[in-house]
């Protein structure tokens with residue numbers, strides 16, 4: 001059953017449409033990542049769902065109860081939504097424990113065992129309850145903000161770019177702690193982010209907002225393998241785009257005759273290959289029978305430790321340059337002569 005059901009949601013600011021008829025359902029216990037570039041309307045959608053802003057038209061149901069509809073705008077405090085903002089926004093004059101119980105009815109605020117349970121859920125020691133928020137790291141503060149949002153057992157948890165103020169190492173650790181806590185609580189959650197790796201790694205499903213429209217809702221694997229547009233392909237990862245021709249479930253391009261992820265009509269296309277699908281072979285290596293390989297010269301290598309980005313010039317007539325991503329320990333040197341071959345299936349977009 002859907003915990004969240006959005007139908008035809010529209011919003012304009014000063015006559016300028018920001019959300020164009022959003023339809024979206026989130027199933028119970030699912031973490032949906034709402035991904036989109038800056039200005040695509042993510043925050044506006046989140047604010048409409050939380051009730052901080054009024055919709056122009058459309059409807060929203062939370063746990064089967066309509067909270068937005070014709071002449072209906074249920075106030076935020078009656079929507080049973082837990083909200084985690086960008087920066088924890090904990091009350092500095094209250095202890096961690098008092099912050100966590102803040103949203104509970106007065107009669108339940110004394111139930112300190114609930115504080116210990118929630119701290120454990122977000123992976124923090126129970127004795128943190130007596131600390132002031134300033135005595136915690138940014139990541140720990142975000143975990144407390146999640147504990148506070150979960151305290152009243154909300155139907156839905158909304159997280160608005162909750163890791164954006166954290167540095168890289170803390171971000172990874174906090175992401176995992178938050179994802180585990182949400183899963184352990186069985187929470188239904190919407191996580192707003194413009195960070196594709198965050199959306200792909202945390203979301204059970206990812207909904208992509210683009211210029212105020214939801215253009216794709218899919219599992220992370222499907223979104224990465226079969227993004228619906230070329231622009232989205234480049235937004236959710238690196239993409240190599242090459243002209244090609246589709247013939248019977250395969251596509252012919254400068255990198256060979258490749259299998260398609262999904263069938264499509266014959267004709268001229270742009271083929272999308274992910275850089276990690278391009279395998280490099282040293283001069284002495286041979287390909288298994290029947291797998292085509294192509295000569296190339298290494299133009300540039302950007303070594304990043306665990307992997308490396310490699311620009312390769314194909315030794316074809318067009319001297320096309322493609323980018324591969326290889327494990328760092330296999331990183332070649334600029335000027336090296338290599339051969340390359342493509343692994344796996346590819347996606348293609350019809351040419352207008």
Ligand SMILES: Nc1ncnc2c1ncn2[C@@H]1O[C@H](COP(=O)(O)OP(=O)(O)OP(=O)(O)O)[C@@H](O)[C@H]1O
Pocket residue numbers: 013014018036037038039040041042043044045194
């Ligand atoms: N209160 C407002 N009044 C006028 N325009 C607004 C208002 N809030 C948002 N907008 C406009 O709506 C569009 C979408 O903004 P929104 O903040 O929802 O995008 P976003 O995807 O969350 O972006 P970011 O990732 O940068 O936060 C932008 O063009 C923004 O300028």
